[in-house]
Amino acid sequence: MDPRPNPRPFDVVLFGATGFTGGLTAEHLAARLPSGARLALAGRNRAKLEAVRGRLLRSDQQLEDIALLHADSSDPQSLSRVAESARVVITTVGPYLEHGEPLVAACAAAGTDYVDLTGEPEFVDRMYVEHHATAERTGARLVHACGFDSIPHDLGALFTVQQLPSGVPVTLRGVVRTNAAISGGTLHSGLGQLSRPRAMLRAASERRRLEPRPRGRRVRARIGHPHRDRVLGTWLIPLPTIDPDVVRRSALARPDYGPDFAYSHYIGARRVATVASALAGFPAILAAVQIPPLRRAIGRRIPQGEGPSAERRERAWFTVDFVGEGGGETVHTQVSGGDPGYTETAKMLAESALCLAFDDNPPTAGQVTTATAMGENLLRRLQDAGISFTVLTSTTATRGGR
Numbered sequence: 001m002d003p004r005p006n007p008r009p010f011d012v013v014l015f016g017a018t019g020f021t022g023g024l025t026a027e028h029l030a031a032r033l034p035s036g037a038r039l040a041l042a043g044r045n046r047a048k049l050e051a052v053r054g055r056l057l058r059s060d061q062q063l064e065d066i067a068l069l070h071a072d073s074s075d076p077q078s079l080s081r082v083a084e085s086a087r088v089v090i091t092t093v094g095p096y097l098e099h100g101e102p103l104v105a106a107c108a109a110a111g112t113d114y115v116d117l118t119g120e121p122e123f124v125d126r127m128y129v130e131h132h133a134t135a136e137r138t139g140a141r142l143v144h145a146c147g148f149d150s151i152p153h154d155l156g157a158l159f160t161v162q163q164l165p166s167g168v169p170v171t172l173r174g175v176v177r178t179n180a181a182i183s184g185g186t187l188h189s190g191l192g193q194l195s196r197p198r199a200m201l202r203a204a205s206e207r208r209r210l211e212p213r214p215r216g217r218r219v220r221a222r223i224g225h226p227h228r229d230r231v232l233g234t235w236l237i238p239l240p241t242i243d244p245d246v247v248r249r250s251a252l253a254r255p256d257y258g259p260d261f262a263y264s265h266y267i268g269a270r271r272v273a274t275v276a277s278a279l280a281g282f283p284a285i286l287a288a289v290q291i292p293p294l295r296r297a298i299g300r301r302i303p304q305g306e307g308p309s310a311e312r313r314e315r316a317w318f319t320v321d322f323v324g325e326g327g328g329e330t331v332h333t334q335v336s337g338g339d340p341g342y343t344e345t346a347k348m349l350a351e352s353a354l355c356l357a358f359d360d361n362p363p364t365a366g367q368v369t370t371a372t373a374m375g376e377n378l379l380r381r382l383q384d385a386g387i388s389f390t391v392l393t394s395t396t397a398t399r400g401g402r
Contacts, residue, residue, distance in 0.1 A: 009085045010040045011357045015071050015103065016092035017041040018048040020307035021117065021147075023055075024346035025092060030056045030063050032354060032385070039063075042071035042082050073099040076106065083110040088353045091116045096123040097196075104131050104142060111138035113356045117349055119149030119242045122196060125203035128367045129210060136366035141373050145246055146352040147345035151370055152176075152320045152387075153243040153265070154250055155379050156335040158371045159389045161257050165327030169260035172324045174243070175229065175236060175268040180316035180340050181308070214252055217259050221248040224264040231323045231332055236266035250371035258326065268321070313339040321392075328397045337387040344387065351381045 012029060016022035026041060033039060041049050049068045056063050071082045073093055083089055083106035093099050096118040107114040108131040118124060124144045135142050145151070153174050164170055221244035229236050244265040251257035307313075316339035324331045337344045352370060355361065359377040370378055383389055 008087055010038045010067065010087070012037070012088050012090065012353050013040045013042050013069065013082055013086040014090045014092075014353075015042040015082065016090075017052045018043050018045060019092055021342055021346055021349075022092040023052055024307075024342055025090065025350050026052055026056060027059075028347050028350040028385075029353070030060060030066075032350065034354075034358060037358075038065075038067075040067035040069050040086070042069040044070070044072045046070070073102055076102045079103045079106040080110065083107045083112045086112055088113040088115065088357045090349060090353045092349070094118065094120075096120050101127065101130070105134075108135040108138060108140050108142060111135075111140045113141045113143070113353075115143045115146045115349060115352045115356065117147040117149070117345060118144050119147075121242045121245060122200040122203045124242065124245075124367075125200075125207040128207050129203070132210075132367040139365045141356060141364055142367040143352060143356070143370060143373050144367070145242060146349045146370060148318070148340040148348070149241065150243040150246040151348045151352070151378075151382070152318070152335040152337075152340075154246045154369055154371045155375075155382070156320050156322050156333065156389065157247045157263060158250065158254075158375060159335070159379060160322040160324040160331060160333045161261075163331045163333065163391055163394060164324050164329055166256065166258070168258055168327035170258045170324060170326035171262045171264075172247075172322060173224070173229075173236075173264040173266065174247070175232060175234065175266045175321045175323075176239065176318065177234075177268040177321075178316070178318035178340055180318065214255075217255065218261070219248055219251045219257070220262045221245060222262050222264045224266060229268075229323070231330070232268065232321055234268040234270060237269060239265050239267045241265065246369050250369045253369070253372040254375075307342050308339075313343050316340070316343075318344070330393075330395050330397070331391060332393040334390050334392055335388065336390070347385050347387070348382065351385055352378060355381055 014022065014026055014029065017026045029039060041052055043049050046068060053066050053068065056066065069082055071078045079102050089103065089107055089112055091103055094117065096116060097120055100118065100123055104114060104127050127142065131142065156174060157172055160172060161170060224236065224238045226237050244263055247263045251261045318337055318340040320335045322333045352374065355374045355378045361374050361377055364373050379389060
């Protein structure tokens with residue numbers, strides 16, 4: 001699509017382009033920018049930014065007008081200048097609990113759309129408490145969790161609900177499987193979040209006091225229990241991530257999820273031994289991350305800013321299966337793609353920013369989810385970019401039960 005008229009110098013600014021995931025995001029942006037769009041890269045180190053721009057230029061000489069901007073997460077004035085110059089700002093600079101709030105504040109104040117990769121519930125809840133009202137007033141859309149956390153789950157849930165009858169109660173479960181190793185950014189963010197359980201619960205409580213609730217509808221994210229799924233034929237282990245919260249918030253905002261919506265979130269395992277190992281190992285990890293030396297030792301296993309080779313990423317895959325039931329129908333859908341932690345995450349993040357910048361999305365403002373802010377537009381973009389959303393089976397209950 002052609003860029004829409006806009007007085008700001010840049011359509012999209014990427015903060016963190018010199019990191020591993022940031023570099024992949026820059027490459028995807030450069031390949032998918034519409035003609036005439038204006039892109040800038042922002043960061044602390046100009047030499048590293050020039051190296052990223054040079055790499056992009058080797059693939060496309062038309063990109064020579066990419067601008068380089070100074071931005072530092074410890075310098076709020078530099079972040080304000082970046083936010084005021086852009087329609088959409090992307091950031092890959094985490095952990096977000098440590099580095100994220102100044103840029104969120106700058107974008108909310110400037111009326112600038114914002115996307116990130118966070119999977120940190122405390123950060124997302126704190127940003128809602130501190131900056132949602134400002135963003136609503138200025139028209140900024142603050143969209144967190146625009147990578148593997150949580151786009152496949154958020155848009156996969158939306159896609160599945162759309163396959164069921166409208167206006168009926170819906171129960172939905174999502175089951176993720178992958179052969180990829182955890183990314184460095186996800187590991188360090190997760191370690192930081194697990195080490196702060198009280199702060200995480202406090203932030204969630206503060207948000208609940210402010211967040212409006214729908215009238216005449218019920219929406220829940222339920223904690224399931226380990227069991228074997230009769231539809232999928234796999235063992236399910238409850239997965240305590242940010243994803244079910246994101247799905248629940250989309251359902252709260254969108255009446256088309258039905259009058260009574262419930263979602264459960266799992267990781268899938270083929271063998272019961274894997275289930276037993278996971279249930280035994282998680283309490284030990286949770287205890288270990290409360291001890292700083294052990295937490296640092298775990299974090300050193302996968303440093304931030306580094307990633308696997310292209311060959312290893314080519315071998316990686318993910319699936320998220322959804323089983324939805326409503327109105328006497330059961331539907332099994334699947335979201336699938338390649339390497340989730342790096343390649344597909346960069347793709348999802350870039351397409352989210354492009355969708356906000358150039359697509360005709362529903363009118364929203366404040367802190368919103370991908371399904372609320374972009375919904376079907378982003379779903380189409382991701383399908384065009386190679387991420388699959390598929391209906392595998394759909395059945396109708398016969399009289400007397402399924």
